[in-house]
Amino acid sequence: MSNKSNIFLSGVVEGFYGRPWTMSQRTELFRREQRWGLNAYLYAPKDDYKHRMYWRDLYSLEEADQLMTLISAAKEHNVEFIYALSPGLDITFSNPKEVAALKRKLSQVCGFGCRAFALLFDDIEAEMCPADREAFGSFAEAQVCVTNELFLHLGEPQTFLFCPTDYCAAFCSPSVQLSAYLNTVGEKLSAGIDILWTGPKVVSQDISVASIEEVSAVLRRPPVIWDNIHANDYDPQRLFLGPFKNRPTELIPKLRGVLTNPNCEFEPNFVAIHTLATWCKSSCGQKDVPMDGDDQDYNPHEALQLALTDWLVEFGRANQPDGCGRPKREEEEPMQTDGFVPGPRENPLYTAEPLALEDLTLLAELFYLPYEHGAAALAMLEDLHWLRSNCSSAHESPQGKEWTRRAEKFDQMCGAVVQMFNRLSNVPNRIILYDLYNYICDIKSGVTMAKAYVRTLGGRTPHPALALTDDPEPWGFRGALSGEFQRMLPSHGKRDLFRSPPSTRVYTIRPGTPKDQPEVERIFREMQTEAGLEAEAELEAGLVGDRLVEAQVLPSHWLILEAESGVCGYALALTDAKTAMTKAQYPEAMLQDYPSALALQIHSKVPDHDVAARLILQVLSGLRDAGSKGVLMVCVCVSSGSKGVFSEFRSRDRRMIDFLKTLNIFQVLEVEGLPTNLLIMGTKL
Template identity: 65%
Template sequence: MSKPSDAKPGTDERRFISGVVEGFYGRPWTMEQRTELFKREQKWGLNTYLYAPKDDYKHRMYWRDLYSAEEAEQLIALISAAKQHNVEFIYAISPGLDVTFSNPKEVAALKRKLDQVKGFGCSSFSLLFDDIETEMCPADKQAFGSFAHAQVDITNAVYQHLGQPHTFLFCPTDYCAAFCTPNVSQSSYLHTVGEKLLPGIDILWTGPKVVSHRISVESIEEVSSVLKRAPVIWDNIHANDYDPQRLFLGPFKDRPTKLIPKLRGVLTNPNCEFYPNFVAIHTLATWCKATAAEGEARDVEMDDEEYDPCYSPQEALTLALTDWLQEFMSTHQPGGLKKDCSEEEPMQTDVGDSSYVPGPGENPLYTAEPLSLEDLRLLSDLFYLPYQHGLTARTMLHELDWLKNHSLAATTKTDQSAEWCSRAQQFDNTCEAVVQMFNRLSNAPNRSILYDLYNYICDIKSGVGLARAYVKTLGGQAQPSAQLMNNDPEPWGFRGGLSGEFQRMLPCHGNRDLFRHPPMTAVYCIRPYCPADKVEVQRIFRDMQRAAVGKVPPMTQPSLICDSLSAGDMAPSPQCAHVLEDEMGVCGFALALTDAKPAAAKIQRAVSDSVLEDFPSLVTIQVLPRVTDPSPAKRMIGLLLSSIKSSGSRGVFCELRQSDRRMIDFYTKLGSFKPIKMAGLPQDTIAMGTRL
């Protein structure tokens, strides 16, 4: 490739490198996708593509092997396509896994490989020594004073062999400040690279960290001083190859435009999935084109990001999403199914029955609403950036935390209950917006984009659905609670796998959550019931009785034998009562009567002698919805049954309203309680018992 058109002959002035590096771990992009990338780069004003896919085995693991005729044909076509769109194609090779720097045959193999690629029409190259072991083999230790000297030696040799290409990039092993020992300014490795690497070779740098939150002008000035040249930023802000559950659709940000004159260039190493990178690349292009003149006319953004007069991440995001919406609505699907536009008659000729009209009382036909810009804003908010959730996502986390800590079960104040209900409804509305966004995305014409997004939007829809059900449980709606207070959930009811289990066993798990106040694991205390607990037990009983049947007043419900025990009309038997406490106070109770006859007589319920002979004792247990872990309740009833057995009882029974699905599920999951026949049970009531 010839020198860029904007480079002045006879001068050292070179254009600012801007574009994309395909440098992630995972399935490389297809040739068709790369060609599409070149078109976008040309349209948006970017000028560079760095070919460095980690899983091209002839790029990294088998770097010595020459490309086959078929592979050569593909690379020639790719390099040609880049030229056609005025994109500089840089071929990168990573020999650092197993190269012996001091072996002339190894150096010759590297030169031979790059000569082959040069023959394909490529004139820009890169040597990468990232993510490799730093210990040299014995032969290299004898030949070189340090690892840096070995890398510089082979890089300079290859650079000169290729005729000192106009663009030649070098990626150091210590490619970010976090890797430097003891720091950037005192790194002997970086100082050697800066002093010994030929001045025409540019150096890649990721910033303070591998995935840098912010890159400051001061940090670039520091590393430039050590390297004796301005670096090219290899930016991993949108990279997601380190976590298969993350996708980043937020704007290029936290890199001030004052960096531009301090840098040789910026290349983004984005998401592994090609089509979701529209936002990452589009906003980078907007950033690269930012000028002071544009910024002076722009209003200051009123948010928590540092003000940049030349570039607004939110405005750049809006521009990107607006253009992306058009992509979603496009029916052009590379490699996918396309509608046949021929004039041939379709196979289905009986068009008389093709238009179905539902009759009265029947379900209406499903009609997909078109995807909107607001849907894409919501999508971006849910999958924003590594160090920051979008505004909607942050709001949802904040509201869920507030709703959990101020649940209706924890307060009896009317005004506070009204606020809780209002905020719960707003939370539910946002959850519904996520569901509708999912539906509209799923019906967008461009299926290629959808397929790249599908796993992620399914996952977030599921997570939001669980949170939505949990809030409804906190509000006293009984139906979702049976799903949440369950120690045997369906696979989609929890997240994890082996990786998740390993993380939860480590001491720092959760301390890097992006939500500023992540809910901590609750600590529960089970203690003996005392007379002072009567008021709290009565309150829990009333709240749960009300929640079990909606808004029907408790006095209209049929009486159960255990009601007199929970309501405080009868005292539990000695050593047969426990309460459960968390950090907010009493959140559950387990009470028992070793002899149930007095309680049955109190409500004039006749219980057969045969039932009381097998199950003479009565037990009742209730736990507030905020206790989603069933373990404390299990321990509490275990203590209670042990006390009852010590009294000489042969068995216990409980009565449950069928509307209380949560506690029915709890007793069922215990395994020991089974349904029993009991005459005289009120309607919609069941009895369960267990022998001791």
Template identity: 65%
Template sequence: MSTQAGAQRPAPAGTGRFISGVVEGFYGRPWTMEQRTELFKREQRWGLNTYLYAPKDDYKHRMYWRDLYSPEEAEQLIALISAAKQHNVEFVYAISPGLDITFSNPKEVTALKRKLEQVKEFGCRSFSLLFDDIETEMCPADKEAFSTFAHAQVAITNQVYQHLGEPEVFLFCPTDYCAAFCTPNVLQSSYLHTVGEQLLPGIDILWTGPKVVSHKISVESIEEVSSVLKRAPVIWDNIHANDYDPQRLFLGPFKDRPTELIPRLKGVLTNPNCEFYPNFVAIHTLATWCNSSAGGGSRDVEMGDEAQDPGYSPHKALMLALSDWLQELMSTDHPGGQCRPARLKKESSDEEPMQTDMSDGPYNPGPGENPLYTAELPTLDDLKLLSDLFYLPYEHGATARTMLQQLDWLKEHSQAAAAHTDETAEWHSRAQQFDDMCDAVVQMFNRLSNVPNRSILYDLYNYICDIKSGVGLARAYVKTLGGQGQPSAQVMNEDPEPWGFRGGLSGEFQRMLPGHGNRDLFKHPPMTAVYSIRPYCSEDKLEVQRIFEEMQRGEVRAPQVSQPPLISDALSAGELSPSSQCALVVEDEIGVCGYAFALTDAKLPAAKFQRAVSDLVLEEFPSLVVVQVLPRVTDPSPAKRMVGQLLSSVRSSGSRGVFCELRLSNRRMLDFFSKLGSFKPLHMDTAPQDVLVMATSL
């Protein structure tokens, strides 16, 4: 272990010890009393000292904050506060009255004091007032009594703090609790200046950093907000919080917070995953960070930029946490149970067994029968893979990044799978590597499903089942690209099983939105502007001609090579009109930046031009499509969507196939149609040397 039980950080400038621990401050099902007691044991073992009770969906914490606790509820809280004291953990009771409190009404202030007095009678000595995630508009009565929202909050907080006898630990959460919420910025925020100047100096202030979920928290940013608040803040850290997305879980280490922050803060509390048991890594690595010294520790040379902090290595902290977590996974969560390294056996029971004939003893399979199932338990490598797959909000783990890079490469070079080129062997080698990584995910899932500690498994199960299904779809797709038979392509057909597509209604909405994917952690293609695709109208003719001419000027052509006339050129230049429902343009914030036209029957227009396609080709592929987009459109998605719509319209007309004419000098469109996957080159002796014809059946 890198931490020692009971170890405490030296306090920063000011009074009191360094606050370190956990805030239960997420939205969703609160933790159970048993889980909180287990948390206190862990905090004591790892050297953390604080627990902030603030579950958003506990009725009497937020929505019904005025209501006193019933005798039964009081009994539970008394036991919980006592358990925290037993393990040297400071229990901080938080209340969130901001949804509907009238600050200027003395009865409201009395109700708030009465509620906190009741909790004080339970043995609690530390408190917190939270005004996060509320409306900032004051009611008319409060507007008459207070000049600003900040003045109202400060006034009631100071009153309550003094009424409770100025507790040693009293935390205040502002409505503007991160830099992103400050208007116009931290240094010029009138709200923060009021809080800093008028909140009594014994009250500490919670702060999440630059954002609600901060990627990095720098020394400079903390010094900036401290200067405004007139005190060092307590960080409420949401780096491991997952209540905003039911498909995410975060099992990576506490990171991107330099240990130089420690003497500049009053404390750090992590608000982690909603699921209790997977938080082992988040809390364990926070403890390692809190117990690191700015000048101690050793650098992990393999971590690159992450190892710039001499006092803390996220990679080493993670491996320490995973090693300890593995031991917990191996221990049964049933009282009196033992770790079972081999075949899982039944628990002994006083109940009458269902079998009435036990004379033969335990079942042993005979010759030729199925052997008994033997549980294969997870390894440290499995937990490292699990952490890589569910790492942090702004970062995938190393294995996850490699899988995404491999899949992206396999997609981009799919033409090599069936061709016989120098790249073919590399494609199949990479496909096999990707398949092996997918198999490792499946095996990890199988082994985790066998762990004796079922409570941990049940918290993890939905996530590991989802990732197993996701890599299964990707695995099948790669096999389809490699031409490995029809069965692997079943998930890609037009009538898939429900497990063949992700996200339900939420996924449908996301896929319909123009910005979907532009915030993916794996940034490919690059983030782009929002594009609008609409039907072509006569007013667009000049813009289309301008784009066509600009693209012709930009093509790399061999000198003194005459360009053969193409049907596509006549369509783009306005000499031919596209078929009905077969003309689209794409716009960005500047204007029209591309177009896609189609002729459902290109035979008659072809008779007017010296064409690159033969009559035989026109029989099989009677329709034509032409696409052009300006170089500023770096995202291929708009062009792909236009082609998809055109092919649907052409198919509806009864056409059996579509072709496109591409000059070899038009590298962008050559690359575009090659990567679509559906268009294949047609090798024709009649085609000019400078022209490639590609086609697809409908």
């Protein structure tokens, strides 16, 4: 482990794709960071040409002046300016001229007053050119060699960050612990260099203490978290205004730092950065559990309210973007409404309602987090789902009273969204408004159409512009070409955040019979062919799952997954795996903990992971009732209710392995004598 005693890095990384922030926005960021107790800024905008695409080019005099001004502004506010370079798109690591170009570029920035640096190799192809393959044993070795040389060239600065190509657990093959790439980085990268890590995924829902301890052991140092929980550059229709959460404060002493890579729009990041600062200032006594309790040192809900309360003040500051109308000065002509008083029978003057904290709370709950809707959004979705599912009782009594009550409640919630939109549209700070406007306009249109739809279900006629017809206005269908593609793809909706999305497919799970044997073998062969594993399957027909599929051994439990088109999955379980073995394939100690076997296959045309989960849970329930201590799986699986599970995979079966990784249940197990083309994954339940 590194013995660096530097302070905990906390702050912001400008590392998203899209329009970079302006110089004035970055200066404002430094002011906010200082005010809230954060201390770092990582300069890494993907669309800055000389950061990534043209990394070899030196800065012009004008550009140099801007960077020097920015670095000075960061120092003035006690924020460490970390300059990053991303040469991975086209660098030849073995070419001394390329390394010299890197040194020349970073030396130039060092001359601007910068003393902290980063070298990033994220989001690039992992293939080496022929010259690099001759010079280095691996891609990781090439990166580490160049990075160490630059670190020495710059005089071993106190802050030097390295972003690996495999920067999250999902990218590590076959696992974090067994990743040859990460182990090379951990072993050979200079101990004075810190490593960036995004967690289990690129956008991680949770980052646990156990996961950080695991990667720290491989990297031989605590990582710096590059946190994408508030990033929105992958979806132009999403904005994230929820609090920093699902990162226990017990992580703080186990990390080198946390940098949030937030929304592309600058002003909406007030919440993301403010709540991160609250988290960083929390004590380190919290356990590794979700942070929603009342007795914990960091409470996301309270942190959000603190941020929104401070943000509300910013909305009230008159602030206009350049070129827009400005507040009236004394010497200007009065507006036409000044002094006008309508008569008793005339329309009253329009009066803008002031923005309230409740409006900002509603806004945050409508645009919460990538894996979670806020309370208000979830309530609206649940009510709309219920109203649509029970519309047949809208005109019946007494069920009709409940339907009417919930319809009125939904109508009121839609009205609150429209009111929030109107109040936001009149705030003095137009800079914040314009960063938010596309999002609030979109959600206002969406709830207005939903409101009209509910009125139609209740027998009322909505405004003609909102009526759902075969020839709608353009605002009646969202998403343009992207939306058309998504609605046509079988995977659309499988990751909906709403807990009870309407089902669009009907599947049946039923007991299997000998008549299903041909269909079981057909699915097995099709999936083997699709993965290119026919030859391996023939060479290793001794696997327990293969013998179950081919009916060489009769299963103790047998379930079939069936759709309208026919059989599309199966689960074959055997209570005692030893009965299917012709030799001692695995250590006796492992078989004592996991005596049962399960062969599972879900056809690739089935997009719904929940269906697979239900199929497996039923089989595991049967095994548990039969007294099984565990389960051996020869394909992909989800497990619950069993005391232990281990799975046997052919290592080139990427579809199954990736499927299992998305479930975040199994870990790779080390089994002595295992063939190199097999992979064992397991979990204790």
